[in-house]
Amino acid sequence: MPDLPPIHPTPVDGAFLRAMVGVGARTVLEVGANRGMHTPMLLHAFPGAQVHAFEPDPRACEHFRTAIRDRRVTLHQLALGAVNGRTEFHVSSGQPPAGFPASREEYPKGRDQSGSIRKPKKQVELYEGQATLGDLLGMLPGFEIVRRYDDDVLLRNTAIDRAIVRP
Numbered sequence: 001m002p003d004l005p006p007i008h009p010t011p012v013d014g015a016f017l018r019a020m021v022g023v024g025a026r027t028v029l030e031v032g033a034n035r036g037m038h039t040p041m042l043l044h045a046f047p048g049a050q051v052h053a054f055e056p057d058p059r060a061c062e063h064f065r066t067a068i069r070d071r072r073v074t075l076h077q078l079a080l081g082a083v084n085g086r087t088e089f090h091v092s093s094g095q096p097p098a099g100f101p102a103s104r105e106e107y108p109k110g111r112d113q114s115g116s117i118r119k120p121k122k123q124v125e126l127y128e129g130q131a132t133l134g135d136l137l138g139m140l141p142g143f144e145i146v147r148r149y150d151d152d153v154l155l156r157n158t159a160i161d162r163a164i165v166r167p
Contacts, residue, residue: 014045025049035063
């Protein structure tokens with residue numbers, strides 16, 4: 001088995017994001033916003049930005065609307081994709097494992113809605129000229145991709161780039 005390099009996790013917080021993209025980002029795309037857990041950090045890190053949060057799960061959107069009340073945030077109850085249409089999501093029960101009893105208390109009774117839901121899926125435009133590529137910061141679930149959109153070449157590198165910004 002080959003030697004693996006050591007892992008040095010870097011916490012993704014406001015300081016990390018500002019160092020990566022600067023403080024001048026005017027548009028932030030929060031993809032998979034869930035219940036809005038990271039939205040306050042984005043608002044604090046980029047006080048001049050408009051945050052467009054995307055979340056298809058109606059349960060999470062309900063909590064998001066209660067938790068986040070800032071005029072700089074627009075919640076879009078839909079998924080992002082490479083083409084417009086509808087897509088099927090397989091949703092979990094919403095209950096954390098038994099090993100997390102404190103977390104289990106946060107979930108209301110009746111939250112178990114295991115199954116599938118069909119939700120709209122759309123492409124995202126560059127907001128009709130309101131933002132230039134250098135003004136965008138894309139945030140995706142788990143922070144797997146945090147990217148500043150500096151030039152057209154980056155937009156064609158991955159499928160997620162094609163999903164976020166129409167070529």
